[in-house]
Amino acid sequence: MVTITQSSDNNLLELRNLSKLFPIYVKGVVRKTLIGYIHAVDDVSLDIKKGEIFGLVGESGCGKTTLGRVILNLLPKTKGEVTFDGSKIHELKSRKEELWFRKQAQLIFQDPYLSLNPRLTVSGIIEEVFIIHNRGMTKKERRERVNQLLNLCGLEDYHALRYPHEFSGGQRQRIGIARALAVEPQLIVADEPVSALDVAVQAQILNLLKDIKKRFNLTYIFIAHDLSVVRHISDRIAVMYLGRIVELAPAEEFVSKPRHPYTQALIAAIPIPDPTKDRKRIILIGDVASPINLPSGCRFRTRCNFAKQKCSEEEPKFEEITPGHFVACHFPVELTESLI
Ligand SMILES: Nc1ncnc2c1ncn2[C@@H]1O[C@H](COP(=O)(O)OP(=O)(O)OP(=O)(O)O)[C@@H](O)[C@H]1O
Ligand code: SF4
Ligand SMILES: [Mg+2]
Numbered sequence: 001m002v003t004i005t006q007s008s009d010n011n012l013l014e015l016r017n018l019s020k021l022f023p024i025y026v027k028g029v030v031r032k033t034l035i036g037y038i039h040a041v042d043d044v045s046l047d048i049k050k051g052e053i054f055g056l057v058g059e060s061g062c063g064k065t066t067l068g069r070v071i072l073n074l075l076p077k078t079k080g081e082v083t084f085d086g087s088k089i090h091e092l093k094s095r096k097e098e099l100w101f102r103k104q105a106q107l108i109f110q111d112p113y114l115s116l117n118p119r120l121t122v123s124g125i126i127e128e129v130f131i132i133h134n135r136g137m138t139k140k141e142r143r144e145r146v147n148q149l150l151n152l153c154g155l156e157d158y159h160a161l162r163y164p165h166e167f168s169g170g171q172r173q174r175i176g177i178a179r180a181l182a183v184e185p186q187l188i189v190a191d192e193p194v195s196a197l198d199v200a201v202q203a204q205i206l207n208l209l210k211d212i213k214k215r216f217n218l219t220y221i222f223i224a225h226d227l228s229v230v231r232h233i234s235d236r237i238a239v240m241y242l243g244r245i246v247e248l249a250p251a252e253e254f255v256s257k258p259r260h261p262y263t264q265a266l267i268a269a270i271p272i273p274d275p276t277k278d279r280k281r282i283i284l285i286g287d288v289a290s291p292i293n294l295p296s297g298c299r300f301r302t303r304c305n306f307a308k309q310k311c312s313e314e315e316p317k318f319e320e321i322t323p324g325h326f327v328a329c330h331f332p333v334e335l336t337e338s339l340i
Helices: 064-071 095-104 122-133 139-152 157-161 169-181 199-216 227-233 251-256 261-268 309-313
Strands: 011-027 032-049 053-057 079-084 105-108 187-191 219-224 236-241 244-250 318-322 325-328
Touching (some): 011 064, 032 064, 032 079, 032 219, 053 227, 064 187, 064 219, 095 105, 122 139, 122 157, 122 169, 139 157, 139 169, 169 199, 199 219, 219 227, 227 236, 227 251, 236 251, 236 261, 244 261
Parallel strands (some): 053 236, 105 187, 187 219
Antiparallel strands (some): 011 032, 236 244, 244 325, 318 325
16 A cells, blocks of 8 residues: 655645644642643644645534644644645744745635734735835835735725725635735645635635636645535545544545545535435434544544444554545445435
8 A cells, every 4th residue: 555645846745644632621729630632633644736726624623724723833733744845844943934934835714804903904914914024125016016916816906095894704805815925925725715705705715716826826725614615626635534634535536436434424415506306315423523532443433334343443544545545444435326
């Protein structure tokens, strides 16, 4: 079996055995006591290729945001390594190195409103980025660049003098995208960038993200809990379950030939546009196990319709079963008919 991690010049990002645990304490009479850890990200190894859109899906609480934040060095890792364009990002020491990485990799938020300073105009918000990262620019150059970025993101010059609360959700997301682009990054981690928007606005923002990706040759990690959003935009898709990546495949194959029982259930839950068509549903039994007390063996076994003795005894390895298609399951299921 081939493992997923093969260093190559084509990789922008390499994750090796990356983990993030959050300690849990209870308050005692005298002091707080550590009672365990939340395994938010657990031993994830992945390569993200230059120029790809990498979709990351999974239920609420499975660790998607934590993984994105650890990759961007916004949260310290517990274990493992993240290498970006040849540099180990958790080993960056000087402010100059940290600023370099912040320029290379940007985050787009689910709710951009929370990340936009309400006391600054849009111009001020974007100019602030230039003041930190591009000190040589004159005020006039900064203003011109703000207008260029706003136009690129579908906003007008006059929007520059408005404040965040004067915009709709979709427009705020455009401002967030313009601000991310201001540093000319290589990588964008988009954390549920459209899940707070109406369906029509979602499509506009997805189109904008696709346009700027092509134009600036960007690489995206596109996080969502909704597979129907990710499947149309991604080159490859990975699914996370309780901190682990359990399946990864090229997007088309991911939706047409899922092999992990969890992925199959997620795909079977994608709404189909034609209400007259019948579709096979897969009902998952039980609840998601606790990220604190993980089950033995396969962590999906408490909900899996195919679980056998081995599943409680041995943790399945994340292995390549066909070229580019990786699954962590002792008994990957082959479907006889498509779910979609
Ligand atoms: N700062 C933190 N301190 C303690 N626990 C945290 C912290 N951030 C996240 N967690 C826990 O880590 C786990 C993963 O959370 P995370 O936010 O990464 O999930 P997610 O997949 O992004 O979920 P959602 O789809 O709801 O955004 C959850 O159990 C969460 O409660
Ligand atoms: S290893 Fe077993 S329990 Fe886990 S997904 Fe595969 S069949 Fe289900
Ligand atoms: Mg999240």
